[in-house]
Amino acid sequence: MSAAAGDAPVLRAAGVNKRFGGLQALADVGVTIRRGQIYGLIGPNGAGKTTFFNVLTGLYTPDSGSFELGGKPYSPSEPHKVAEAGIARTFQNIRLFPEMTALENVMVGRHVRTRATALGAVLRTPSQRAEEKAIRARALELLDYVGIRRYADFQARTLAYGDQRRLEIARALATDPKLLALDEPAAGMNATEKLSLRELLSHIRSDGTTILLIEHDVKLVMGLCDRVTVLDYGKIIAEGTPAEVQRNSAVIVAYLGGAQTATGQPAAQAVP
Amino acid sequence: MTLFFPSLRNKPAAAIAATFFVAAVLIAAPFIVGTMGNAGVRALAFAALYVMLALGLNIVVGFAGLLDLGYIAFYAVGAYMYALLASPHLTSNFPALAAMFPQGFHNSIWMVIPLGAAVAAFFGVVLGAPVLKLRGDYLAIVTLGFGEIIRIFLNNLNAPLNLTNGPQGITLIDPVKIAGVSLARTLDLGFVKLPSVYLYYYLFLILTVITIIVCIRLQDSRLGRAWMAIREDDIAAKAMGINVRNVKLLAFALGATFGGVSGTMFAAFQGFVSPESFSLMESIIVLAMVVLGGLGHIPGVILGAVLLSLFPELLRHTVVPVQEQLFGRIIIDAEVLRMMLYGLAMVVIMLYRPKGLWPAPEHGVNPSTRDGAKAGASG
Numbered sequence: 001m002s003a004a005a006g007d008a009p010v011l012r013a014a015g016v017n018k019r020f021g022g023l024q025a026l027a028d029v030g031v032t033i034r035r036g037q038i039y040g041l042i043g044p045n046g047a048g049k050t051t052f053f054n055v056l057t058g059l060y061t062p063d064s065g066s067f068e069l070g071g072k073p074y075s076p077s078e079p080h081k082v083a084e085a086g087i088a089r090t091f092q093n094i095r096l097f098p099e100m101t102a103l104e105n106v107m108v109g110r111h112v113r114t115r116a117t118a119l120g121a122v123l124r125t126p127s128q129r130a131e132e133k134a135i136r137a138r139a140l141e142l143l144d145y146v147g148i149r150r151y152a153d154f155q156a157r158t159l160a161y162g163d164q165r166r167l168e169i170a171r172a173l174a175t176d177p178k179l180l181a182l183d184e185p186a187a188g189m190n191a192t193e194k195l196s197l198r199e200l201l202s203h204i205r206s207d208g209t210t211i212l213l214i215e216h217d218v219k220l221v222m223g224l225c226d227r228v229t230v231l232d233y234g235k236i237i238a239e240g241t242p243a244e245v246q247r248n249s250a251v252i253v254a255y256l257g258g259a260q261t262a263t264g265q266p267a268a269q270a271v272p
Numbered sequence: 273m274t275l276f277f278p279s280l281r282n283k284p285a286a287a288i289a290a291t292f293f294v295a296a297v298l299i300a301a302p303f304i305v306g307t308m309g310n311a312g313v314r315a316l317a318f319a320a321l322y323v324m325l326a327l328g329l330n331i332v333v334g335f336a337g338l339l340d341l342g343y344i345a346f347y348a349v350g351a352y353m354y355a356l357l358a359s360p361h362l363t364s365n366f367p368a369l370a371a372m373f374p375q376g377f378h379n380s381i382w383m384v385i386p387l388g389a390a391v392a393a394f395f396g397v398v399l400g401a402p403v404l405k406l407r408g409d410y411l412a413i414v415t416l417g418f419g420e421i422i423r424i425f426l427n428n429l430n431a432p433l434n435l436t437n438g439p440q441g442i443t444l445i446d447p448v449k450i451a452g453v454s455l456a457r458t459l460d461l462g463f464v465k466l467p468s469v470y471l472y473y474y475l476f477l478i479l480t481v482i483t484i485i486v487c488i489r490l491q492d493s494r495l496g497r498a499w500m501a502i503r504e505d506d507i508a509a510k511a512m513g514i515n516v517r518n519v520k521l522l523a524f525a526l527g528a529t530f531g532g533v534s535g536t537m538f539a540a541f542q543g544f545v546s547p548e549s550f551s552l553m554e555s556i557i558v559l560a561m562v563v564l565g566g567l568g569h570i571p572g573v574i575l576g577a578v579l580l581s582l583f584p585e586l587l588r589h590t591v592v593p594v595q596e597q598l599f600g601r602i603i604i605d606a607e608v609l610r611m612m613l614y615g616l617a618m619v620v621i622m623l624y625r626p627k628g629l630w631p632a633p634e635h636g637v638n639p640s641t642r643d644g645a646k647a648g649a650s651g
Binding site for chain 2: 057059078079080082083084088089091095096097098099100101104107108109110111112114116117118120121122124128131132135153154155158171172175
């Protein structure tokens with residue numbers, strides 16, 4: 001794996017706390033994601049994965065924590081600023097713009113990297129036209145990249161489930177993210193679709209985009225990720241390479257419950 | 273020319289031909305309708321004004337998905353703007369102003385149109401800013417209140433300072449003057465005489481065409497896509513880096529601009545404005561034009577505006593004579609019948625064409641129901 005060490009991490013979050021009333025949803029959680037990694041965040045239901053994800057992307061305000069993106073501090077205060085800073089996300093329950101075409105969906109992703117104003121659009125200035133052309137070209141390129149270019153002019157809601165996932169990833173990539181954050185991308189997918197998703201994600205990694213992956217599917221995470229953090233009850237219980245994490249007794253307890261760890265057995269099942 | 277006929281994108285010659293045909297029909301229309309009197313041409317001129325209004329509201333409701341029930345307030349703002357700046361009302365009520373402008377206020381339309389647009393846009397932002405977090409029904413109620421507040425202000429601002437002359441309205445408003453030619457008089461071009469209503473019709477037609485071009489260009493732009501994105505899913509739009517607050521405010525401001533401009537035209541055309549022209553019913557009718565035509569689809573909105581503005585005129589001229597012929601007396605008043613038919617039309621449209629008479633075309637079929645698509649999709 002090309003888990004390059006040395007250069008500044010793409011994302012560093014440390015000491016993140018988030019409390020909902022009496023529930024400590026996140027307690028001193030931190031991750032360091034290096035360039036070119038696929039970083040997995042796993043944990044049983046209610047472990048705080050999605051809370052952490054929503055804090056990172058500005059949907060929830062953390063009670064405390066420090067955040068750095070590409071070496072520069074950023075404050076995840078408003079989602080649109082997070083996108084501008086360079087984190088693009090997808091949603092667990094796909095959130096496309098259903099009535100817009102696949103192409104238009106990806107073109108919306110270019111919004112944050114383009115500048116044309118309303119006046120420019122009304123007057124069709126040369127710079128606006130050039131920008132519009134570039135947006136379209138880039139969007140088509142990305143549809144091609146995720147393999148759904150032939151549906152460019154289809155309304156997003158008419159696409160098959162797996163293609164909608166791909167479209168969401170293409171839309172996120174259109175923002176030129178430093179970090180692509182995927183919230184359970186394999187949810188609801190069948191085995192074939194998971195396999196092709198896995199190919200797509202390794203492809204994206206080899207093209208230099210860093211990925212944060214929140215996933216339920218342990219098999220997918222273990223087979224794909226360079227590093228993994230395991231959360232349980234809002235705390236980090238393990239961090240390391242997939243192989244290290246699988247041997248960790250706290251992880252086995254969290255996933256299987258109880259103290260009677262059937263040594264190796266469940267972990268072996270999880271290995272692809 | 274393909275701007276107007278996107279379906280003819282690959283046939284530029286056909287698009288040019290179609291544009292010329294439509295232009296010819298629109299230019300000839302007053303001469304055809306005018307054979308039955310000027311009332312028909314007047315109805316056409318109003319239809320053009322309503323197209324402008326409906327397209328402006330379509331930016332807010334159709335593109336950005338913000339239900340606005342007080343849109344007519346911007347029309348009122350534009351109309352009163354022109355009324356105050358091009359009538360003796362202010363100078364006759366404020367001696368200080370009369371001393372400064374002994375000739376009274378007679379401002380050029382070229383000054384008042386941009387001013388009306390700017391003031392309406394300002395009011396658009398004033399309305400937009402406090403309602404940014406509201407959606408759906410809540411937004412509708414606040415905008416409805418805003419529309420009524422403006423009307424009630426206009427109705428009551430005759431004391432202590434007589435700014436709007438209250439319910440009596442403002443009279444003696446200057447007609448539009450372009451290059452020294454007053455649109456209030458018949459223009460003799462030598463080969464043809466153009467009465468005042470014809471001139472106004474052509475002016476409104478030009479403004480409508482400009483409005484259509486602006487709307488189409490906005491729709492196909494970065495901003496237009498951002499509007500549609502927040503309409504479809506504002507959380508996803510935020511996550512894509514769209515500043516939802518600014519984009520919504522721009523929708524309110526730009527939508528209001530068109531309302532303001534049509535308001536100035538209305539005041540100049542009528543020569544008289546009073547608060548009763550800006551009732552809640554007017555807001556609802558403009559919204560009905562947008563929804564009935566096809567929310568967010570420019571040709572549909574134009575169709576809706578033309579139908580709903582010409583329809584009452586048609587009724588007015590047919591209902592009474594027909595009843596007199598049939599029964600010898602008038603059983604149902606035209607105005608009552610109009611409201612009944614509006615209601616009926618709404619119910620029928622919502623039942624059988626919920627997306628409007630001419631909705632945006634559908635793109636694509638469900639790939640999962642198509643042969644081999646499933647295998648292709650995951651491969």
